[in-house]
Amino acid sequence: MHVTVIIPALNEAGCIADLVRAVLAQPVAEVIVVDNSSTDGTGPVAQAAGARVISESRRGYGFACAAGVAAVAASGGCDYVVFMDGDYSFLPQEMARLLAPLAAGQADMVVGSRERGYIAPGSMPPPQRFGNWLVSRLMGSLYGLAITDLGPYRAITWQMLSTLTMREMTYGWTTEMIIKMARRRARIIEVPVSYHTRRAGQSKVSGTVRGTVLAAYHILGVTFRYMRSGS
Template sequence: MTLTVTVIIPALNEAGNIADLVAAVLAQPVDQVIVVDNGSTDDTAPRAGAAGALVVTEPRRGYGYACAAGVARASGDILVFLDGDFSFAPAEMPRLIEPILRGEAELVLGSRTRGIILPGAMPPHQRFGNRLTAWLMGLLYGVAVTDLGPYRAVRRELLLSLGMAEMTYGWPTEMMVKAARRHAAIVEVPVSYAPRRAGKSKVSGTLRGSLLAGWYILGVTLRYAFAHSAAQKSA
């Protein structure tokens, strides 16, 4: 059986990036490209549609809401998540997909730490936060990861079975810790990371975004570890 691939791009005011990004993604061996417009006030949605993406609208603001809305409309067996600011390379997508096609992984995480981080792409506080959380994940969940990158591929059936509940900044972390608790096959591959091509940062480039992201990421990492040990004790 051939597995099909859907790429899901959450986007908030990415009009300067989205058309080129969708075109580059469509040059890859993928079956469906979904751009989830999360309440953009610019031309993100029409430009994404004109470039050939299926545009899904999710008015509830939040990275997790956007990803979940994309998942709900995705037809692929493999779901790839990719930021809308062109900071990741669509040409590297086969690295993420192939371990799943070979049956070696159910979740493939693109690690910027193992790959190339271009100057200015990742501020020091984000590098520190990612390393700290990756270390904590090793300690609490026994999963060997080096980054918490959003560029990733997952088996649709695994993701649907996780019961994702974090609808904002915690979504990528929740996917990792729940998959780890499930003892799903998790593989890391190197990916490159560049500064966003155009437009404004909403997360790591702003104080508010960084504080909120850090709070949610650490909170989710600790909370599901606690739920895990409580469940084990009562079992």
């Protein structure tokens, strides 16, 4: 099975090399680090560690993820794509939990749930934890989806991913993907994963007031949008 791991990274030079090496120790074909205009040398550091590095100058988590997906498409696709943050807050050695249900043909997407797994003390500020809980519940009532977390550590078949027309290019990327998969009646499974405090560098989202407010705004917006529109 051909697995490509996409890691969006903005100023993660402090831990990206260790992360890339740990991911490459898993049965993966390729690690794509999308360097989102970092100023700390994240790209060259990731490349030296063995990643394929591509650049995306437009700031935004979604833009970075989308650039990774476009790079996979340009090189002919793969079997499964894993998304993972670049701050080493998720563990590469838990990737098998995400991939096993795909490889067994039991799911189209596997979402790593921190709520079902382990949340290290201090790794998830209360507003983020509450927001994830709230949006997960909303997804249950609006889209009939039983999930407990908006997991950024996820695996999805290329067959499905390549046909999703993604629009949310900042904070709403993950939410949009989960909702679009639910609306297609795709098979979505949750597995427990553990979550740790970022190993280095600075928070861009949940550790800042600006990031928290913007994330809440975009995530709630996309959560309700697909109640009405079809795509």
